[in-house]
Amino acid sequence: MSNLRLPYGQQVRVVALSSLLLLAACGEKPQQAAQGDMKVPVSVVTVQPTPTEVLVELPGRVEAIKDAQIRARVNGIVTEINFVQGGDVKAGQLLFTIDPAPYRAARAQAAAQLQRAQADAKSARLLAQRYSTLIKANAVSRQEYDNATAAAGQADAAIAAAKAALDTADIDLGYTKVVSPIDGRIGKSLVTEGALVSATAATQMATVQQLDRVYVDLTRSTTELAQLRRALANGELERLGDGDAKAQAVLEDGSNYDLPGKLLFSGVTVDPTTGQVNLRAEFPNPDNILLPGMYVRVRLQQGVDEKALLVPQQALQRTADGLSSLMLVKDGKVEVKAVTVGPGIGGKWIISKGLAAGDVVIVEGFQKIRPGAAVQGIPWDPQAKAGDAKAPPAAKADAGAPGPGAEKPESQPADETPSSKPAPKG
Template sequence: MRTRNHLQLITAIASSVIALSACGRKESVPKPQIPEIGFVTVNPQAVRVSTELPGRTSAYLVAQVRARADGIVLSRDFVEGGEVRAGQRLYKIDPAPYVAKVDAAKAALAKAEASLITASALAKRDKVLVAASAISEQDYENAVSAERVAAADVAARKAEVETAQINLGYTNVIAPVTGRTGVSQVTPGAYVQANQATLMDTIQEIDRVYVDVAQASLDGLKLRRAIQEGRLKTYGPNAAKVTLILEDGREYPQKGTLQFSDVTVDQSTGSVRLRAVFPNPDRVLLPGMFVQARVETGIDEHAFLVPQVGVTHDQKGHVNALVVGPDNKVVIRSLVTAGTYGADWLVDSGLQPGDRVIVQGTGKVRPGMMVKAVPATNAAAVIRSSTELAVRRSPSPGTPASQSAASGV
């Protein structure tokens, strides 16, 4: 009996020790702390919207110099790759056969003029005779007809002389435009033919150059819809400015102007061609260069700029941002973005004025959590406070780079 009481006492003591230990552990568990995050407050602002597109340069004027006379090239009167002026002689073709044709045409003209003099004199004489009834009316009409035939023959011979002189002039091959020549395709001694239009050289004017880029028809449609709905304010006809980024990454100092947008969609690429013109006084731009063209499409007066660090994409490609709600709980927002500029996203929809977007500590919070919200450190570097910024619109998902969106205005 005594042993049983002893065992019960030991069991009670052990239970008390376990209970006290459990209480001690429960009191040592720390309470969960509210995470601290950094946010930026976003508000609508006026933003210059632009589109960056790949393109190629081409000469403002291209003139192929081709032979318009048959013969042997006697001389080349320019330096290959040099500047030539419109009207300057480039080549001399042997003129001897054409000089002979001019002389023959002039002789035929002289003969026709002599025949006209004789026919005119006979017609004048027969006019007097028919008035005196010395010859018949038929004879007089024949004389008048012969005079007219002789006059027409003179006109035809004059045309032959003019044609012969024109062909003689073609032996002097002149520059049709002012520009820079390429590699000469013929040398002195070569035989050229007019009926085959032998290519002799090519002249290109590069004081101004064209830049051709491709606009995805879908993005152009979205842009026009934004203009119609008043979300985007355009600069007006032919006022859109274009900036070039050269192959070495530098910005071309001269600004260009958007000239036109084609009205036909290329069925193979689904794009529309845009063309801009740039001054090229220092000949930096050469035909065929690959460039990036940044086209200013207009001003979005109610745009939101959100730092890229505060925007995420899920596995389905949806764009989201975490926002601190009025009760300091995290709320997820689905966004529609239109492009990027530096470290910012341009957001078309999904945010409200005054929203606090989380840009620091996003990895340690999730929707529904209570957070301690403080302004982001170095906020000036996180979001721009300028009232007018340039933003590049992104192409539609799946659109090739060569078919990126550009201005349709």
Template sequence: MRANTNRFHLRLTTLAALAAVSVLSACGDKPAAGAGAAGQAPEVGVVTIASQNLPLSVELPGRVNPVRVAEVRARAAGIVLKQTFVEGSDVKAGQVLFRIDPAPLQATFDSATAAVAKADATLAQNKLQESRYRELAPVQAVSKQDYDNAQIAVKQAEADLASAKAAQQTARLNLGYTTVTSPISGRVGKAQVTEGALVGQGDATLMATVTQTDPIYVDVTQSSTEVLRLRRSLQTGKVKGVDGAVPVKLVLEDGSIYPQAGKLLFSDITVDQTTGMVTLRAEFPNPNHDLLPGMYVRARLSQAVQDNALTVPQMGVQRTSSGDATVMLVNQEGKVEVRPVVADTAIGNVWVVTKGLSAGDKVIVSGLQKIKPGVAVKTVDANASAPAAAK
């Protein structure tokens, strides 16, 4: 009886073992959950590094200043009869702005003209008398003294005529000053006097101000060391100038870029002895008068050109806890590799890499969260080249 029982338990154990082996075999035939996904290489976006001649620039704060400012003042005394311009409009050099009552000065001019005519007549009379005495003197029909007096009278009459003509010219100029014109082309401000006002009585009354705003100046400050470096870069050809001037771009108060490029004028440099800063002046075309005197702007100056520079989008550069820069790139085997680089200069949204990369390297800029070093990946173009990002 005991023997039968033992054989029964042995059969149950054997069947259980066979069932377990079958289950394990079946499980081994089915793929584990997630194994298929792990078998596919993750997709990452890369940019291919290419060398380029990269301009290095600096951005400096500055103020807009007019090229010329002319204060229009009354040079003749009188009553203002008419204002002939619209305040805030553009005027040309020589354009009439005001008219002053010319009546008193017209009378002065007429009197001076009459004096010229009188002096001219006196001179003619004296010349006629001198001519007669000249014919009579050889035959002693007149005395030598009378002939000498006639000659002297001619010279005095000539001097009187010259003096009368000078007075007439002065009267003519004063009469012309009653028509007040703009000395320069520019934009005229508000009138400082009204019609009916008495001007020029004792002093040259300010009547209006004309400001030339095309072209226009932008004054910025920079250290003398940087200015010397900029000069050397221009002399050695690292910065390409136009007619000896460095090109300048302008960033307006709202962050937009001014469409017209300017040029740096080295001829107008002054150094502040207390700070060692240099005032630089740039000139910009301003046909639409978008730049107004007193505006705050930022000027971008090219400091040098780095030959064969390598740039990486900022999203592709990572920093360690110690601040060292690294990038993740795809090596020739198609696997992820971490490489330390030197990236100390940022221009726009790219880093300038001076060490650690070579032209042709494929730097990963997207999909970084899905990868780790040593993993094989599938690369796609990130549509973000370093040169384009540098603009």
């Protein structure tokens, strides 16, 4: 047993090391506790009622204000195409020329028939005038006089018929010059020179569309209309004044069309196959950005919600079952709140249920928190990047860190542990 006893100097060193370990363990506990009580900084907004125009976004198709199909009105061979395909044309501008030779001949024939009818009428009128004198002297019979008067009347009718035939020939001859009925943009030519066109079949030759203004035809379900009526009746929304129903188009790439439009009418008949009603909006289109057949979405004003509660879109969370929720700050801790989301307005959502005025909503910093976690709210800066929420000075300060004016101690190698024995002399 005596040879297991440590020398006196080694016993002193063991006791000293044990004391140092105990002191280090006792000093770590307060530091760990302090770190556990540190609040996580998050970006927040305080929700306040805000008067907001409520919009609805509906799908629609662009339609031309005027859509003229250029069709043949006489039979014949196309001899000329007198326009640039895809260009702008004016009303009355020559588009096609159909061979006019047969129609010139028909007009000449109608003009000759008119001259013949006029000559016959002149002779018949002179005979009737002569008989009107002779009948007074009983030089001719009453029957002969009546026949002469009737012949003069028939000659006048023949003149009228010949004039009508000449007018018809002039119209047909005019139809050989196919002109644009409206100002607009013409598409491709559907016929070529030498093609035979028919008035009976109404051969389509081209299409001219007016595009400086366009219609957008929309559809909306009767369910949405009923909800809107209830909101207006309950006072949740205030009705817009007459003529104030503005429309905003959203293009296929998600960008907004620059020029605002207006709602023209809302249909009163429901389509029995779809359960929807038709609406039509009108938009100015000076640069021809909106083209017929294009798919767009249109935002329409519904009314004004004087007490709308708005939150940024990134604040909304989706649960596993597809419901919506927000993270609120209650008494310095995170609380999850289920909400009902309304329409989106300018990068924000209208919250219709589950949120109250004055609630503090977390917008950024979700990666570091969980329900019940202690947090410190920092006002959200929309211009800052996501995740740039800065910790307050108190959270950043390290209790064990030296002050700004303190000198950094030199590190001591691990193998140069101070010995308890004095250095040997000499």
